Amino acid sequence: MAAHVSRIKGFADMFPPDSDAFGFLEDTARRVFSRCGFVELRTPVLEYTDLFRRSIGEETDVVQKEMFTFPDRNDRLMTLRPEATAGVMRAYIEDARHTRESVSRLFTTGPMFRYERPQKGRMRQFHQLNCECLGSHSPYADADMIAMLMRFLREIGLRELTLKINSLGCSTCRPLFKQALVEYLNGLAGQGGLCEDCSRRMQTNPLRVLDCKQEGCRRLTDAAPRLLDFNCPDCRAHFDTVIRLLEAEHIPFELDHRLVRGLDYYCRTTFEVVSGNIGSQSAVAGGGRYDGLVKSLGGPDVPGVGFACGMERLALLLPQQAPKRPLFYALGMNEDARALCFSLAQRLREAGFAGEIHTGDGGFKSAMRQAGKSGAHYCLIIGEDEAASGTVMVKDMDSGEQQAVPQSDVVQHLASTLGGTDHE
Numbered sequence: 001m002a003a004h005v006s007r008i009k010g011f012a013d014m015f016p017p018d019s020d021a022f023g024f025l026e027d028t029a030r031r032v033f034s035r036c037g038f039v040e041l042r043t044p045v046l047e048y049t050d051l052f053r054r055s056i057g058e059e060t061d062v063v064q065k066e067m068f069t070f071p072d073r074n075d076r077l078m079t080l081r082p083e084a085t086a087g088v089m090r091a092y093i094e095d096a097r098h099t100r101e102s103v104s105r106l107f108t109t110g111p112m113f114r115y116e117r118p119q120k121g122r123m124r125q126f127h128q129l130n131c132e133c134l135g136s137h138s139p140y141a142d143a144d145m146i147a148m149l150m151r152f153l154r155e156i157g158l159r160e161l162t163l164k165i166n167s168l169g170c171s172t173c174r175p176l177f178k179q180a181l182v183e184y185l186n187g188l189a190g191q192g193g194l195c196e197d198c199s200r201r202m203q204t205n206p207l208r209v210l211d212c213k214q215e216g217c218r219r220l221t222d223a224a225p226r227l228l229d230f231n232c233p234d235c236r237a238h239f240d241t242v243i244r245l246l247e248a249e250h251i252p253f254e255l256d257h258r259l260v261r262g263l264d265y266y267c268r269t270t271f272e273v274v275s276g277n278i279g280s281q282s283a284v285a286g287g288g289r290y291d292g293l294v295k296s297l298g299g300p301d302v303p304g305v306g307f308a309c310g311m312e313r314l315a316l317l318l319p320q321q322a323p324k325r326p327l328f329y330a331l332g333m334n335e336d337a338r339a340l341c342f343s344l345a346q347r348l349r350e351a352g353f354a355g356e357i358h359t360g361d362g363g364f365k366s367a368m369r370q371a372g373k374s375g376a377h378y379c380l381i382i383g384e385d386e387a388a389s390g391t392v393m394v395k396d397m398d399s400g401e402q403q404a405v406p407q408s409d410v411v412q413h414l415a416s417t418l419g420g421t422d423h424e
């Protein structure tokens with residue numbers, strides 16, 4: 001046998017039940033999000049690298065070390081999208097959406113790519129369900145997004161999750177916070193102890209020191225200045241309204257002063273949803289407000305707020321779904337009977353019934369084994385006798401009972417046996 005070409009590290013193939021779980025997540029997301037006015041936007045997986053540099057930020061981990069970037073045949077740098085927001089902004093600007101609607105609510109789903117060390121819940125190709133609401137400054141938009149996210153998570157059956165929330169302030173108040181934080185971090189210099197990454201981040205992206213996972217760094221930053229204490233009155237009022245709306249809807253949350261997010265475009269409200277049940281990669285969703293982003297990419301001065309859920313991580317939390325069972329398995333015992341089964345199967349599917357035809361070799365026993373393995377509720381058998389009498393043997397695979405039914409009546413027979421139950 002020739003050597004096979006293997007799958008790329010950090011990239012996954014997905015058979016059922018994993019692919020079923022993804023289908024369920026996407027179906028539920030479309031249903032829940034469209035109830036809030038979201039429409040679907042599909043954007044390419046490949047974009048010019050500049051788009052991500054300018055939106056996510058030069059000093060972020062994503063841009064510095066996690067992008068799949070390569071030159072095309074004309075030496076232009078391209079990047080496989082590490083997230084959806086940047087591409088959605090580009091599409092929004094290029095389509096001049098703001099000239100047609102004052103608020104755009106856009107849902108995007110698909111694969112994203114980050115060159116991270118693969119582990120449970122962390123892949124190099126992963127999938128997001130992503131929502132962006134563009135055009136509203138209102139804290140009601142933030143709260144509505146968070147409420148929608150939490151409703152989606154409830155509808156897929158997840159309850160034991162924690163919503164964390166913070167406010168990063170704006171371009172007026174955040175520089176003051178940054179300055180205070182850098183002063184605080186400089187004051188720590190004598191104590192040593194910040195990890196290598198944080199010592200670098202102190203210069204390049206000091207806010208990220210706050211969300212370092214290392215125990216030592218966390219201890220040292222426990223007494224660091226807090227973003228909320230530096231919020232200007234407008235930012236504070238905005239945040240207070242978001243909080244009040246969440247409380248009024250009984251949506252539990254925790255204030256987390258370390259929640260600074262890993263992407264540079266955020267301002268004001270930021271949030272994450274974490275689970276205690278999937279190991280160290282615990283964030284199942286993250287998002288926030290990004291008021292300057294569209295403008296910084298050459299578009300109009302339009303504010304926005306959004307979030308993305310990681311589908312692999314949600315799938316880890318979903319209860320195992322029972323595999324779907326086809327309704328019928330049609331089995332012909334000779335050439336003529338096989339042709340009859342083939343056309344019977346087409347009629348049944350036309351009528352909305354799900355099922356398979358037997359295409360394997362071997363005798364009756366092996367065919368029945370395959371019928372059993374298919375999980376079908378009914379095996380439809382046409383042997384010599386049935387072919388001669390124009391009937392089909394309908395065998396209930398759970399009870400073992402069987403009944404000869406005229407071939408012309410099979411669709412009607414199955415429909416009445418099943419009554420109003422869902423037969424797909």
Ligand code: HAM
Nearest residue numbers: 083085121122123126283284285286287306307308310
């Ligand atoms: P993010 O926090 O970088 O935000 O990613 C959102 C979610 O994607 C994470 O919470 C996690 O569940 C999932 N995720 C990220 N990286 C991986 C990975 N390597 N493997 C598996 N899952 C992963 C964003 O991407 C923002 N664009 C969200 C947003 C939309 N903000 C505003 N609008």
